[in-house]
Amino acid sequence: MTPSKFGRYELLERIGGGGMAEVYKARSSGVAGFEKTVAIKRILPNLVDDREFVALFIEEAKISASLTHGNIAQVFEFGQIDDTYFIAMEYVHGRDLKGILKQFTAARRTMPTPLAVHVVLNICAALAYAHGRKDSGGQRIGIVHRDVSPPNVQISYEGAVKLIDFGIAKALSRSNKTATGNLKGKFDYMSPEQVEGVDIDNRADLFALGTVLWELITGRVLFRGNSELSTLENVRKAE
Numbered sequence: 001m002t003p004s005k006f007g008r009y010e011l012l013e014r015i016g017g018g019g020m021a022e023v024y025k026a027r028s029s030g031v032a033g034f035e036k037t038v039a040i041k042r043i044l045p046n047l048v049d050d051r052e053f054v055a056l057f058i059e060e061a062k063i064s065a066s067l068t069h070g071n072i073a074q075v076f077e078f079g080q081i082d083d084t085y086f087i088a089m090e091y092v093h094g095r096d097l098k099g100i101l102k103q104f105t106a107a108r109r110t111m112p113t114p115l116a117v118h119v120v121l122n123i124c125a126a127l128a129y130a131h132g133r134k135d136s137g138g139q140r141i142g143i144v145h146r147d148v149s150p151p152n153v154q155i156s157y158e159g160a161v162k163l164i165d166f167g168i169a170k171a172l173s174r175s176n177k178t179a180t181g182n183l184k185g186k187f188d189y190m191s192p193e194q195v196e197g198v199d200i201d202n203r204a205d206l207f208a209l210g211t212v213l214w215e216l217i218t219g220r221v222l223f224r225g226n227s228e229l230s231t232l233e234n235v236r237k238a239e
Contacts, residue, residue, distance in 0.1 A: 003027075009040055009082040009088070020044060020053055025091060038076060038092075042086040054085060059085050063143060064166045066133065071126035073154065073164045092164070094156035097212075101150055103220060116216035122161035123153060123209055130163075131132060131202040137163070148208035149189040187231045188221050195236045 004011050009026045013040040026040040036146040047053050061078035064087065068074065097119065104111055130143045145152075145166060152164045191207035193200045212221045223234040 006040065006042075006086070007079070011040060017044075019045055021057070026088075028088070038088050039073075039091040039093045040086055040088055042084050045084070048083055048085075057085055057087075060166050061085075064089070066141075067130055067143075067166075069126055069129040071122045071161055071163060072130065073162045089164075090162070092154040092160070092162050094154055094158075094160075096151050097155060097216075098150035100155065101215070101219075108191070110219040111216045113217055114204050116213060118150075119153065119155065119161055119216065120209060120213045123148070123163055123212075127202070127205050128164040131205070142201065144177065144202055145205050146194070146200070147186060148205050148212065149186045150212060151186075153212075187228055187235065188224050190201035190232075190235050192236050192238055195232050207228070 001011075001013055004026075006026065009028055011024040011026050013025050014022060015025050016202060020039055021043055023044075024040045026038050028038055030233070043054065043057055048165075057064045058078075061075065064075040065078060074090040075087055079086060079088075094147065097186075101111070127145065127148070131145055133141045135141055143166075145163070147165060148163070152163060152165045154164050156162070187195075189208040189211050191200065191204040194204050211222050223231055223239075225231040225234050
């Protein structure tokens, strides 16, 4: 794509996105030739007036900005430009775990177990930090990521492992219920409680991470069925 201006940022290329938001590799410029590469996540134009999603996006920014850990992609700024909310965050120069798994599959290989364990230990460190975060009064906030999965694990070419996308994370001190028929997250990596739509806590993230570890070692998605319905049923029964 042709670089374009977005406030004080220059959008260089689109590097990701889904049905609700898009992510760009961007450049921030300052005085004396200062430049910094960042990732810009912004709401899709057709959703800028969707109050529910805007509220979810703002919640993501608040939770992510409160987290400072070497295994979590850092948030630098949350703002609004031309009626569009955005999050400026750390750009991880590398690949996501989903892409890396695809490469192993194409080569008919599985990830070496020591490497798989190394990746998962780093995500454990990120989750332990997020789960243990406390507010100014010393009370545990109880952040639950709710979408621990290969696409949300970034690995830099230097070997850094980063957990990203707290887009559907919840703090247990706030509402944690999900409406029936409106499950948020990737079905393959949900916990049985998440599929049931009941209140969940940090154990749901650990269940999901265990599922990821199994996939890294075996090269297969643990609960995937022939359809979304069969996948959800497999997760619910933990089969």
